[in-house]
Amino acid sequence: MINRIAIAAAFLAAALLPVMVLAEMPEDPGVQCTYNGHWTYTDASEGGGPINWNLTEHSICCGLWAIELQGSGEDSYGTYSLSGECAEGQCTVNQSYESGQLQGRHYQYTGEIEWEVPLDTMAGLKGSWGEKGKGTKGDFVIEEIQCGQ
DSSP, X not given: OHHHHHHHHHXXXXXXXXXXXXHHSOOOOOEEXXXXXXXXXXXXXXOEEEEEEEEEEEEOSSSSOEEEEEEEEEETTEEEEEEEEEETTEEEEEEEEOSSTTTTOEEEEEEEEEEETTXXXXXXXXXXXXXXXXXXXXXXXXXXXXXXX
16 A cells, blocks of 8 residues: 555656746746848849848757747838747748838748857848738848847
8 A cells, every 4th residue: 555655656746747847947038139131122123121120039948959039120111020930040030010001911031040150159041031922022131140148
């Protein structure tokens, strides 16, 4: 009987251990970053503009290098929210305009990460963008990423 109680207590402790560990882990406050660069239309003669994204990078769990991105910004077209993630050498950022002449429109930027040596810090991004559900598209480059500690 005592052995059964001891075994049951051990199983209960093992089952509760992950809950106790998770409860004690502090929430990731994130790192504040500014991503600076520019975008152009596929036909460069149509022009382009600057990119100045204020993002918070949050680590995603489980051993692989991956971050979640959340932020906002404002440009000559209006204010917008940003969300996305980076993993396995690539980032995707979704931009949703909340006000201005592009209010209600959504854009997606997908690019390859450019790394700083020793390959543990993002130096920039380069890729393409497009409006969701529309034919508007182009290229973008993030040339500078500055993060606070």
